[in-house]
Amino acid sequence: MSASAVFILDVKGKPLISRNYKGDVAMSEIEHFMPLLMQREEEGSLAPLLSHGRVHFLWIKHSNLYLVATTLKNANASLVYSFLYKTVETTDSKILQEYITQQGNKLETGKSRVPPTVTNAVSWRSEGIKYKKNEVFIDVIESVNLLVNANGSVLLSEIVGTIKLKVFLSGMPELRLGLNDRVLFELTGRNKNKSVELEDVKFHQCVRLSRFDNDRTISFIPPDGDFELMSYRLSTQVKPLIWIESVIEKFSHSRVEIMVKAKGQFKKQSVANGVEISVPVPSDADSPRFKTSVGSAKYVPEKNIVIWSIKSFPGGKEYLMRAHFGLPSVEKEEEEGRPPIGVKFEIPYFTVSGIQVRYMKIIEKSGYQALPWVRYITQSGDYQLRTS
Numbered sequence: 001m002s003a004s005a006v007f008i009l010d011v012k013g014k015p016l017i018s019r020n021y022k023g024d025v026a027m028s029e030i031e032h033f034m035p036l037l038m039q040r041e042e043e044g045s046l047a048p049l050l051s052h053g054r055v056h057f058l059w060i061k062h063s064n065l066y067l068v069a070t071t072l073k074n075a076n077a078s079l080v081y082s083f084l085y086k087t088v089e090t091t092d093s094k095i096l097q098e099y100i101t102q103q104g105n106k107l108e109t110g111k112s113r114v115p116p117t118v119t120n121a122v123s124w125r126s127e128g129i130k131y132k133k134n135e136v137f138i139d140v141i142e143s144v145n146l147l148v149n150a151n152g153s154v155l156l157s158e159i160v161g162t163i164k165l166k167v168f169l170s171g172m173p174e175l176r177l178g179l180n181d182r183v184l185f186e187l188t189g190r191n192k193n194k195s196v197e198l199e200d201v202k203f204h205q206c207v208r209l210s211r212f213d214n215d216r217t218i219s220f221i222p223p224d225g226d227f228e229l230m231s232y233r234l235s236t237q238v239k240p241l242i243w244i245e246s247v248i249e250k251f252s253h254s255r256v257e258i259m260v261k262a263k264g265q266f267k268k269q270s271v272a273n274g275v276e277i278s279v280p281v282p283s284d285a286d287s288p289r290f291k292t293s294v295g296s297a298k299y300v301p302e303k304n305i306v307i308w309s310i311k312s313f314p315g316g317k318e319y320l321m322r323a324h325f326g327l328p329s330v331e332k333e334e335e336e337g338r339p340p341i342g343v344k345f346e347i348p349y350f351t352v353s354g355i356q357v358r359y360m361k362i363i364e365k366s367g368y369q370a371l372p373w374v375r376y377i378t379q380s381g382d383y384q385l386r387t388s
Helices: 027-043 077-090 093-099 182-187 209-215 330-336
Strands: 005-009 015-020 049-052 055-062 065-071 135-148 154-168 174-179 199-203 218-220 225-234 242-251 255-264 271-280 286-292 296-300 305-314 318-326 341-348 357-363 371-385
Touching: 005 027, 005 077, 015 027, 027 049, 027 055, 027 065, 055 077, 065 077, 135 357, 209 218, 218 225, 242 271, 242 341, 255 271, 255 305, 271 318, 286 296, 286 305, 305 318, 357 371
Parallel strands: 135 371
Antiparallel strands: 005 015, 005 065, 049 055, 055 065, 135 154, 154 225, 174 218, 174 357, 199 225, 242 255, 255 318, 271 305, 271 341, 286 318, 296 305, 341 371
16 A cells, blocks of 8 residues: 555544554644645645645545545555545445444444445445335436527537436345437337437446446446436437527617527427526626516626526427616627527426436345336536527
C-alpha cells in the first residue's frame, strides 16, 4: 500500500473509519486536514493534495464523506487515488451507513458484529429484509438537450435517459427487466419498428454484465430502496417539443416590445407541467408591462430575463406573451449580443424516444407475488433556442 493510513471522515471532518497501514504517520495528523481544507477553500487554492509539515493528504469527496490517505513521502499518487475511487465504486453508500452511525456504542469483546453485507457475495444488499407488501416502482426519465439557431434549424439534439427504481422487496429477489431494445429485437427476429437503439448504456454494479453482453437480458439482485439502475443516451433528431418564436421591436431610443409565441409540438393527449420560458431582455430595460394569453410573466432584473410561467401546457396548443419595456440606451444592448431563450418543462406519461418497459419479472425463493409500477417522464435538459 502506497499510503501510510486511510480515513473516512464525515462532512465535519470527524473520523468514522480508519486503517493504519504503515504506522509511520501519527493518526492524530488527520485533525489538521479539515482546517487546512477550509483555509484553502477560502483562499481559492484548493487542490487534491494538501500538505501539513511533512505529512501529505490525498483526498476525494463522495456524497457527504471525505476519503483521505496520508503519506510522508512521494507516494504513487495515481495508485492512491485509484484505491480511493475503487473504495467508493465497490462499496454502496447504504452499506457504509451500516458501518457508520452518529451514535456511540460500547464494544464488548466477542460481540462485535460485521454487517452481513460485507461477507455476503451481494455487497449492496443486506440479508433478512422483510416487507408486508412487496412492490417495485420504476421511473423512466428522459431529458431532452436541444439547441436551435436563429433560423430555426436544430444544431444539437440528444436524449439522456435514466431508469430509477424504488425497491420494497423481501429476501434476495432476482429481477429481470425487459425493454424494447433494438439489438435484442434483432437477435430474436422481432419486428424492430417500435424498438429503440440505446447508446452509452451504463449500469449499476448489481447488473450481471456478462448476461447482458450475451443475450441483452438485464438481470440483477437489487439494492433495497432507491437507486439508479441504468443510464443511456440517444443521439437522434428530436422534434422540439415546445417551439418558440420571438419578435423584438425597438421604437426610437425609448422602448422595446417583445412578442413570444410558444407552441406545444407533442401529442394532444399529453400535458407539459411547470413550463418556464426565460426570455432575455436588455440590461438597461425598465418599467416592464406584460400581457399573456395564459400563465403569468415576471421580470427578473438581476438576470436580465423575463420568466413566462405556464402551469399546464397541453399538446397542440399555442400561446402568446407580450412584454413592453422602457429603454434608455438601445446601443448598449446591441453591443452585449442576445442570449438564447431557455425552456423548462416536464411531461408525465410520455417518453420522447419511445422506450418501453415490456416486463419486470420478480423471482424470489419464497414465491411471493410482487407488483411492479412504471412511470414515464420527459423533461427539459439544456433546452435553448437562439434569437435573431
